[in-house]
Amino acid sequence: MNARTLKIEAARVALEHVTDGMRLGIGTGSTAEEFVRLLAEKVAAGMTIIGVPTSERTAALCRELGVPLSTLDETPELDLTIDGADEIDPDLALVKGGGGALLREKIVASASASMIVIADETKMVDTLGRFPLPIEVNPFGLKSTELAITRLAEQLGLKGPLTLRMTQGEPFVTDGGHFILDASFGRIPDPRALSTGLHAVPGVVEHGLFLGLAKAAIVAGADGVKTVHATR
Numbered sequence: 001m002n003a004r005t006l007k008i009e010a011a012r013v014a015l016e017h018v019t020d021g022m023r024l025g026i027g028t029g030s031t032a033e034e035f036v037r038l039l040a041e042k043v044a045a046g047m048t049i050i051g052v053p054t055s056e057r058t059a060a061l062c063r064e065l066g067v068p069l070s071t072l073d074e075t076p077e078l079d080l081t082i083d084g085a086d087e088i089d090p091d092l093a094l095v096k097g098g099g100g101a102l103l104r105e106k107i108v109a110s111a112s113a114s115m116i117v118i119a120d121e122t123k124m125v126d127t128l129g130r131f132p133l134p135i136e137v138n139p140f141g142l143k144s145t146e147l148a149i150t151r152l153a154e155q156l157g158l159k160g161p162l163t164l165r166m167t168q169g170e171p172f173v174t175d176g177g178h179f180i181l182d183a184s185f186g187r188i189p190d191p192r193a194l195s196t197g198l199h200a201v202p203g204v205v206e207h208g209l210f211l212g213l214a215k216a217a218i219v220a221g222a223d224g225v226k227t228v229h230a231t232r
């Protein structure tokens, strides 16, 4: 099975958790987009849901495919969010933000009674940190924020470069108007300490560690699709 087929399989199982009338957070990325395509088929067949997208990119796809949308201002409490991830550890702690949507993704997931992650098996890791950690920062004072993050990392025994995410020769700008620093710290043995420390840096808007948010991960691999439940 190729990578796209695995993403579709995970999305298909996630769709079984969606029921009529749900207020649904809709994630960002190639796996979430497979979910949107399947969801659109259900909507066309009569399913009534209202979706809150986690990015302009997802909103555009939903509009194109006829998935009805709302905003968190109109619909501040959601039943379920389905989203992808860049890494998933055995406790269902996640690294997200590879697609640059981590801030809205975290706000939407936090507004949801439940979050289900969909992924292919390559996203499973024993310890987070193989994928660089996206950190969304305010453009003002970028160098000072970078220095503060480097010092924090050293205090926590982490070391590695911070790279300003670029696109077409310009800094990548998020939907919220911020920049992203991708932190290649290597393995992160204590994600909670790093999360707390990053939140205390004034220029940091949000980071891609999603801790305690995912209730289940639907993971597709060569041997089929398995659902991993959070133990907390």
Ligand SMILES: O=C(CO)[C@H](O)[C@H](O)COP(=O)(O)O
Residues within 6 Å of the ligand: 027, 028, 029, 030, 031, 032, 083, 084, 085, 086, 095, 096, 097, 098, 099, 100, 101, 102, 105
């Ligand atoms: O966090 C994300 C976007 O900000 C995505 O969920 C994550 O990057 C996974 O994307 P994909 O399904 O394309 O591998």
